[in-house]
Amino acid sequence: MGTDEGTHRELAADLRSAVAGDVDFGASARALATMDASNYRRVPAGTVAPRDADDVAAVLEVCRAHGVPVVPRGAGTSIGGQATGTGVVLDLTRHMAGIVSLDPRERTAVxxxxxxxxxxxxxARPHGLxxxxxxxxxxxxxxxxxIGNNACGAHSVAWGTTADNVRSLEVMTHGGGRLTLGKDGRGAPPGLLDLVDRNLALLRTGYPPGLPRRISGYALDALLPENGRDVVRSFVGSEGTLGVVTEATVRLVPLPADPVLVVLGHPDETAAADAAAGLLAYGPLTVEGMAADLVGPAAKDLPRGGAWxxxxxxxxxxxRDLVRAADALDAAVVRDPAGQRALWRIREDAAGTATRVPGGGEAWPGWEDCAVPPARLGAYLRDFRALLADHGLRGTPYGHFGDGCVHVRVDFDLWTPAGVRDFRRFSEAVAALVVAHGGSLSGEHGDGKARAELLPKMYGDELVALFGEVKDLWDPDGGLNPGMLVRPEPLDSGLRFEGLGFEGPGSGGRGSGGPGSAGLPLVALGREAARCVGVAKCRAEGPGTGDAVMCPSFRATGEEKHSTRGRARLLHEMALGEVITDGWRSEEVREALDLCLSCKGCRSDCPVGVDMAAYKAEFLDRHHAGIGGLLRRPRSHWTMGRLPHWLDLFGRGLNAALRLPFAARLAGVAPERTLPRVADRTFTSWFADRASARTPDLTLWPDTFTDHLSPRTGRAAVRVLEDAGLGVRLPEGRVCCGLTYVSTGQLGAARRVMRRTLDVMEGAEGVRTVAGLPVVVLEPSCAATLRTDLPELLPDDPRAARLAxxxxTFAEALETLAPDWTPPLLDRPAAGQTHCHQHAVLGDAPDRRLREAAGLTGPLAGGCCGLAGNFGFEPGHHEVSLACAEDQLLPALRTAPATAELLADGFSCRTQIEELTGRRARHLAETLAEALEEGFDGRETP
Structure with a gap:
């Protein structure tokens, strides 16, 4: 047993004896806390989730005795690396996450x-606050x-930074002191105010003036007599280096009575920046700037211009006053709340969207959020763009133009030593540029490791030395978040990309290992996972997230390891091999991926497009490789994972077997679930017996679910498509998209199934048997698999790209192939589920338009139904499956009118709805077909 391992074991034991909260020194917990939303990585000894202030005190006491540092951590979205550490990480989100009180009269909350x-x-919203x-x-x-980073946000031009909105703080020092911080010196540790009084001249002259977003360093000027000796303000932004906050009293402000969004179009970014400061006199609540190179296709929905x-x-x-005063090319005034939300979503996703460099490549934080006086912003941006060009770099600035604060992600090469050297040179050069414009190295996210080393450029050596003296007064042992703000480590050390530099075969994609290969090498999957920048949109909760799918398992469990980010971190650590040491055999990674529903929501909802469903498939494929892996495969992988094969082989004969008392256990199915019944007659056999003289306009894909389990959906689709004047044909042979094989990580089998399908669709020798017809797929999960997994798993087969x-989709076919067709008018409300794969891969705009044309009113539920193919049927998943359904689907069904048409195009969604509510939802094709043909019974049994 190594010394560190033994020390950590003793530390963990002492912590478990001292605290009521959760102590976890396991590999998963440590791996999840190695990174935040920065470029940096530090491996902690373990994590503790304290239950209350007494627990925090106990953690500090034990760690002080062991000489181990402590790092407080919230959501881990810090950009500078300040939420990572080598000691014990305090997870304050699990138990210390409540509102103690809210006083609308005083406009405060504890x-x-x-x-x-x-x-x-x-x-606060019901109180207008x-x-x-x-x-x-x-x-x-x-x-x-x-509080740790003195965060700001879009409304800081009106309401200021966090420091402007905190009344008092309850703080625990590393030495065990419990302090209540306030104004007039209240709560200051002994010697702090004396230190200030001995350095009055330095503190009065050492901070740059005219900076609403000066976040860098310690705000010691708040302790000046003329500033009210405000200990709270001096503490906010200290990045967990002075004390641990256990409670805060914060100020609340009135909501605007009639919020209106004005979008002003300007010729370019610097013109918008030059105009921003002049708008402040008109009392705006926000002045946010973005240019066309970040907005992308969404620019079509904005006023004329190249920046906004x-x-x-x-x-x-x-x-009206603002529009008249603005020197803009064009303007739009948006009062509709939904329209405002859609536009603000573009801004909120920018932290992730900015990581995609136009034309390819990825950009990273590292010079994320400097600020200059607002009147200097245009000049600064011109110089900044020139500096990027001089260094051969690309980045897309955006941010809080009214406050002179700019966010930007730059396409640094952080994988190679030469690239890291260039990263350091650029950081030093841009720091000098910011200072030359009278700015602050950090305008929002704090210094952390990214900028603390450069603080002498901004403040000079004397003031930075004073920061060190202040740190020593608060934390003489140096046990709180060491290496942040004072005595920092080099900004180019501890980068999270170290160890993942990889070039060579297999590094380019899921199928790059070649036909029949096992897929991505370990380090290449680590590089894929490293794309996660940690902004944690997958951890989003509360109103405003209802149109998203990501991440249903996190919403159900609230655990980081079941979020997209958490899983990406575990894969990252698996590739590095330091914390998670058993590679593809890792049980930590398998456990985290076990509750991934493969909903693909992260593929669209994650700002950087992390595709955890694909990573899960790759992992399971390698985890179960070899004889030992095959023996460890869950029984459900052999049954539900190969469902198309068993249905083709046995058909309705499975019904008798599934009625046996031990059938569910034998099939590896959760005992809480009812197995679906196989139809008496397949859709393909019904189609083969009907005569049609129509010239085919499309090929209808007979997916496994439609063919064997819900043939009525296929029959209904044929009825509707033919009513629209379209000739329908089926493939001349058995086809399968390979979905069930992919989702259970049987990628070799999936590729074989896909190649056989391509042989049917185009011929083994490339002779096209489909004659270029569109392929209409009724099951959204199968359509998504054909569009994405097929070409990704068979990148060297041109037939795969053609089929994709x-x-x-059914709605796309009607809209594009029969644009003059009018659906029957149903004139009733609708409720149900938009399939998660539809949301993530296919899009549902044509479906919404088709429902609207048919008089089916109201949105369908977002999120994930929770069944997700084989997921909800597998043992151990039932509780999470139900929790996912309770997130959005079931509440929407409960509040739907009794007359509502229940719609769900996915077979899994329909199955989940029927099992949990006793009501049968239908594919939109069934509803339309029933209305088209008198006597068409869309509710007949299979």
């Missing part, structure tokens, strides 16, 4: 540090994290 900002805003600072991560960032200012004001009169490009 909160715990792990409280998610969105929950505070939800609680909100918490002013609102970072784009408001659905997952915590109040403690905001997003200005929220209170009332239509204020909006030919796929249409």
């Amino acid at each position: 909160v715990r540090p792990g409280l998610v900002l969105g929950r505070l805003r939800d609680a 909100t918490f002013g600072p609102d970072p784009s991560t408001h659905s997952r960032c915590t109040l403690g994290g905001m 200012l997003f200005c929220e004001v209170d009332g239509e009169d204020a909006a 490009a030919s796929v249409l």
